[in-house]
Amino acid sequence: MFSTLQIWAFRDVLRRPVETLLLALAVTLTIAILGTLLLFPRALYDTIERLLDASPAIVVRRVNATGWQPLPVQEALSAVRNVIGVVSVRPRIWGVVRAPQGPVTVMGLPPDYLARGYAHQTERLPSRGQALVGAGVLSGQAAKTITLEGALSRPFEIIGRLPDPTSVFTHDLVLLNMADARQLIGLPEGYASDLAVAVFHEDEQSAILSDLTTAFPWPVQCLTRHQSAGMYASGLNRGSTLSAITVIPAVLAVCLLVMVNIRLTMGRQSELGIMKSMGWTTGTIVRLQLYRTLSVGLPSAAVGLVLALFMVYGPGTTWIGKVFLGWETLPPKLYLAPQGALTVLLEVAGLILVPVAVSALGPAIKSATTDAHALIEGINTQ
Amino acid sequence: MTAALTCHNLTVAFPLGNGKKRVVLNKLNATFPAGQISIVSGAIGAGKSTLLNVLAGLLRPTSGEVRANDQAVSRWMGVHRDRWRQQVGIIFQHHHLLYGYTVLENIMLPLIPWGRTLSACRRKSIAVLQQVDLLRCAGDLVNTLSGGEKQKTTIARALVTQPLFVLADEPTAHQDDESAALVLNLLDQCTARKAVVIVATHETQAQAFPGKPLRFRLESGILKPLAY
Numbered sequence: 001m002f003s004t005l006q007i008w009a010f011r012d013v014l015r016r017p018v019e020t021l022l023l024a025l026a027v028t029l030t031i032a033i034l035g036t037l038l039l040f041p042r043a044l045y046d047t048i049e050r051l052l053d054a055s056p057a058i059v060v061r062r063v064n065a066t067g068w069q070p071l072p073v074q075e076a077l078s079a080v081r082n083v084i085g086v087v088s089v090r091p092r093i094w095g096v097v098r099a100p101q102g103p104v105t106v107m108g109l110p111p112d113y114l115a116r117g118y119a120h121q122t123e124r125l126p127s128r129g130q131a132l133v134g135a136g137v138l139s140g141q142a143a144k145t146i147t148l149e150g151a152l153s154r155p156f157e158i159i160g161r162l163p164d165p166t167s168v169f170t171h172d173l174v175l176l177n178m179a180d181a182r183q184l185i186g187l188p189e190g191y192a193s194d195l196a197v198a199v200f201h202e203d204e205q206s207a208i209l210s211d212l213t214t215a216f217p218w219p220v221q222c223l224t225r226h227q228s229a230g231m232y233a234s235g236l237n238r239g240s241t242l243s244a245i246t247v248i249p250a251v252l253a254v255c256l257l258v259m260v261n262i263r264l265t266m267g268r269q270s271e272l273g274i275m276k277s278m279g280w281t282t283g284t285i286v287r288l289q290l291y292r293t294l295s296v297g298l299p300s301a302a303v304g305l306v307l308a309l310f311m312v313y314g315p316g317t318t319w320i321g322k323v324f325l326g327w328e329t330l331p332p333k334l335y336l337a338p339q340g341a342l343t344v345l346l347e348v349a350g351l352i353l354v355p356v357a358v359s360a361l362g363p364a365i366k367s368a369t370t371d372a373h374a375l376i377e378g379i380n381t382q
Numbered sequence: 383m384t385a386a387l388t389c390h391n392l393t394v395a396f397p398l399g400n401g402k403k404r405v406v407l408n409k410l411n412a413t414f415p416a417g418q419i420s421i422v423s424g425a426i427g428a429g430k431s432t433l434l435n436v437l438a439g440l441l442r443p444t445s446g447e448v449r450a451n452d453q454a455v456s457r458w459m460g461v462h463r464d465r466w467r468q469q470v471g472i473i474f475q476h477h478h479l480l481y482g483y484t485v486l487e488n489i490m491l492p493l494i495p496w497g498r499t500l501s502a503c504r505r506k507s508i509a510v511l512q513q514v515d516l517l518r519c520a521g522d523l524v525n526t527l528s529g530g531e532k533q534k535t536t537i538a539r540a541l542v543t544q545p546l547f548v549l550a551d552e553p554t555a556h557q558d559d560e561s562a563a564l565v566l567n568l569l570d571q572c573t574a575r576k577a578v579v580i581v582a583t584h585e586t587q588a589q590a591f592p593g594k595p596l597r598f599r600l601e602s603g604i605l606k607p608l609a610y
Binding site: 004005008011015270271274276277280281282283284369371372376 | 435439440441442460461464465467468469470472474479480482483487491492494495497498500503539543
């Protein structure tokens, strides 16, 4: 399974347990820290992008000088259906009401509807008097009912929690039956909070905006999915900037690691000279150094990457959100996009493993141009 | 073709740092035949170790060449000389063992690049350890050995590959009479399998060699054959 040289390299590593342990710890921690810092913003963007993909292409709200207004459903539907590019329109009912732990967003669901992509994650939709609640609505409580106060106050039976992967958006959300939501918010029959518009093609979102805005007999505000993504992205920039700044010490740590590794290997020049005098070729010595580095570096990198993954995606890991985004409540569960995460992790591993490996190989390659006698005696090799 | 190591106009000069050079070997010509021990003696600083280093390909000559089996090995690129050195067994005056390794591991060291299995390397090394009467120390770290034991380890390491060229720098310097006889016997066995054996030693120790080895004296950078 392993060649003689590989076994020899592994035994070599075990001959210096303290040095090996320190190198392994340094590589593990550097990869874990750098991986966490680079993976966190990526995970947030992946999560938001995935959730936004399930959101409406365009949301239309009626506005006036005092703010947003309920819009008459029939009038709005007939106006928007004349706009070319619109595939379907859905009136939505939602608003903010009081819950025991603070304000929550209430949304009314038609009996047959749940956002695409998540229908399979919820067992059933709420009937009259029932509610599906987000992770932060009753945090830490195993209550079976919740009392909501809006235009009226009434208890609702909790029939389930919204899926964890949606918690970035549904943290404080309560889903109710359409009629319950309308009553709680105090929305008259025939009116909706806004319209969710689906378009034929993603690129048409901005193209039809002007037609959509002028189609209504009252002023409206249209928000596309791209604009929503931009709003979230700017909100997350604080986290990204902090991550970028904290990457600097991690990169300095890599530089330090490389320098220490070079010094350690340079300190073994006489050892390389003895090996060359015994008939070891430069190629064999380079392979030995490579095996030595990889036998420490690969397991350390693997542990470091697992730690980074746990810090970002692990349940209950709160400090990253608190430090970088100021989240005080339960951390949202982030979506693991395999391709994106893999790219980041490979970048991190490469960023650290490659310099460490090169720092170990450099002196071995340099020895190719030096006489074995000079290496043994340590003449002009440092 | 019989193995032989020859020097043609071999010159080695070291810069002294003030623009001058110290010529250690001066246009040296010699042939060291296979199947016979060649003894190079000389005063301290005469250049015996330098000559062995050049013959072993550890050091490049300033001019001239070393030919092994009629091939100019001293002119070869480093990578080829490294590979050629697999045929050479070097017994260093200052041992040059790997500290932190056991005696057995030090002896296995020249066998690793040959691509043999680790158990085969171990078997071969143990056999040589028996020959130098050092089997009891196989698992000891070399830094725990006495000077004589370290030298025996160096000798075992040089002979483990059964090299065609054996270059020994004062191989009996740290040995008692019994061990010295054992070492000389081992070198003599190398000549039996037609290896080139060159031993650098002092005049007094040169007398102890059995049979009729070729004798040279290195003086003022020139190698002179000595008659019996």
